[in-house]
Amino acid sequence: xxxxxxxxxxxxxxxxxxxxxxxxxxxxxxxxxxxxxxxxxxxxxxxxxxxxxxxxxxxxxxxxxxxxxxxxxxxxxxxxxxxxxxxxxxxxxxxxxxxxxxxxxxxxxxxxxxxxxxxxxxxxxxxxxxxxxxxxxxxxxxxxxxxxxxxxxxxxxxxxxxxxxxxxxxxxxxxxxxxxxxxxxxxxxxxxxxxxxxxxxxxxxxxxxxxxxxxxxxxxxxxxxxxxxxxxxxxxxxxxxxxxxxxxxxxxxxxxxxxxxxxxxxxxxxxxxxxxxxxxxxxxxxxxxxxxxxxxxxxxxxxxxxxxxxxxxxxxxxxxxxxxxxxxxxxxxxxxx
Amino acid sequence: xxxxxxxxxxxxxxxxxxxxxxxxxxxxxxxxxxxxxxxxxxxxxxxxxxxxxxxxxxxxxxxxxxxxxxxxxxxxxxxxxxxxxxxxxxxxxxxxx
Numbered sequence: 001x002x003x004x005x006x007x008x009x010x011x012x013x014x015x016x017x018x019x020x021x022x023x024x025x026x027x028x029x030x031x032x033x034x035x036x037x038x039x040x041x042x043x044x045x046x047x048x049x050x051x052x053x054x055x056x057x058x059x060x061x062x063x064x065x066x067x068x069x070x071x072x073x074x075x076x077x078x079x080x081x082x083x084x085x086x087x088x089x090x091x092x093x094x095x096x097x098x099x100x101x102x103x104x105x106x107x108x109x110x111x112x113x114x115x116x117x118x119x120x121x122x123x124x125x126x127x128x129x130x131x132x133x134x135x136x137x138x139x140x141x142x143x144x145x146x147x148x149x150x151x152x153x154x155x156x157x158x159x160x161x162x163x164x165x166x167x168x169x170x171x172x173x174x175x176x177x178x179x180x181x182x183x184x185x186x187x188x189x190x191x192x193x194x195x196x197x198x199x200x201x202x203x204x205x206x207x208x209x210x211x212x213x214x215x216x217x218x219x220x221x222x223x224x225x226x227x228x229x230x231x232x233x234x235x236x237x238x239x240x241x242x243x244x245x246x247x248x249x250x251x252x253x254x255x256x257x258x259x260x261x262x263x264x265x266x267x268x269x270x271x272x273x274x275x276x277x278x279x280x281x282x283x284x285x286x287x288x289x290x291x292x293x294x295x296x297x298x299x300x301x302x303x304x305x306x307x308x309x310x311x312x313x314x315x316x317x318x319x320x321x322x323x324x325x326x327x328x329x330x331x332x333x334x335x336x337x
Numbered sequence: 338x339x340x341x342x343x344x345x346x347x348x349x350x351x352x353x354x355x356x357x358x359x360x361x362x363x364x365x366x367x368x369x370x371x372x373x374x375x376x377x378x379x380x381x382x383x384x385x386x387x388x389x390x391x392x393x394x395x396x397x398x399x400x401x402x403x404x405x406x407x408x409x410x411x412x413x414x415x416x417x418x419x420x421x422x423x424x425x426x427x428x429x430x431x432x433x434x
Contacts, residue, residue: 043404045401045403045404046404047405092384095380095384096384099380099381099384102366102381103364103381106364106365106366109347109365114344115344115367116343116344171364172364175363175364179384179385318345318369321345321368321369321370321373322345322369324369324370325369325370325373328370329370
């Protein structure tokens with residue numbers, strides 16, 4: 001499961017822009033603010049500022065899209081998994097991702113946006129999803145690294161979302177986080193096994209780590225200084241921990257794991273800072289990140305085309321299920337008459 | 338078909354986690370009919386043995402109280418503290434009651 005803590009505008013091309021000031025009813029706004037300040041929860045039927053609703057719909061649907069598109073790079077490896085055991089594990093993981101997408105779509109639907117509207121946003125290319133899935137999975141080691149690092153980064157992001165001010169989103173995240181730890185552990189363990197193998201297999205793991213490391217750091221979103229809406233997200237209790245803080249937590253947690261695994265992380269600037277009691281790390285290539293977010297990554301077109309094809313190919317199933325339900329209902333009514 | 342549905346209708350899912358406990362709301366999903374909703378609920382909400390029984394009900398069939406009337410609706414209970422056992426003082430020598 002994979003969120004990107006950034007919440008970028010869905011219309012193509014832009015970096016994040018600050019939201020306009022509120023023009024809401026001051027009495028309702030004050031009651032809402034008071035509830036947020038008291039760390040209370042907002043439920044679907046409660047009054048909420050339009051900007052809060054819009055931000056949530058965008059963030060939750062982007063999150064849901066990421067789960068769904070996230071099935072594609074791993075799904076490619078189901079038929080090529082090296083053993084029946086790994087295949088069963090991978091199928092279970094990909095199925096989880098589909099489930100996570102569903103929990104999140106359901107949460108977004110409580111805000112008054114229909115599933116079809118959201119799917120249309122994804123399929124038309126209007127809506128964003130985590131840019132991490134616009135990179136290719138070249139070898140079996142990539143599947144392990146996605147579990148270890150991509151899911152690891154996602155967990156960092158998602159745990160604080162369990163305390164999100166919007167009830168349905170928080171509840172969906174609790175469910176997701178419960179299932180997420182399996183994803184990370186199976187990936188790390190698959191890599192541990194590869195690291196006991198041939199030199200070629202070890203090199204494969206190192207190569208996959210080299211290719212994914214920086215993309216994972218970028219998953220946490222732009223630096224706090226360049227995230228104009230982060231403060232508002234924090235104010236609203238949608239975001240609980242800043243991008244940079246989460247990224248640091250991820251780096252600190254991952255360095256010792258890499259050591260146990262026996263791989264190096266591809267950053268010459270990565271070193272322990274005694275004074276800060278954290279690891280320092282190098283510069284992230286944000287130009288490349290934005291290029292990918294805005295549609296020009298190596299796999300953007302392929303992923304979207306695959307997703308749209310899967311949806312279109314399933315149309316007859318959805319139609320048939322509805323036709324069957326209608327027929328059955330008609331038969332029951334006739335029998336009752 | 339009576340209504341031209343484009344989307345599968347929305348269902349609310351309730352799961353009993355183990356025998357002896359109540360069914361608890363755990364989420365929602367879209368499905369064409371009740372039988373399909375049950376099957377999907379199994380796949381989505383009980384992949385790790387989280388349940389021994391599932392209820393599904395179409396979301397449109399649920400009548401919910403209006404949060405704007407929360408004040409008036411629940412007000413009658415607010416000033417009846419004598420409904421709580423702690424309202425009554427009992428001599429200590431009586432012990433647990």
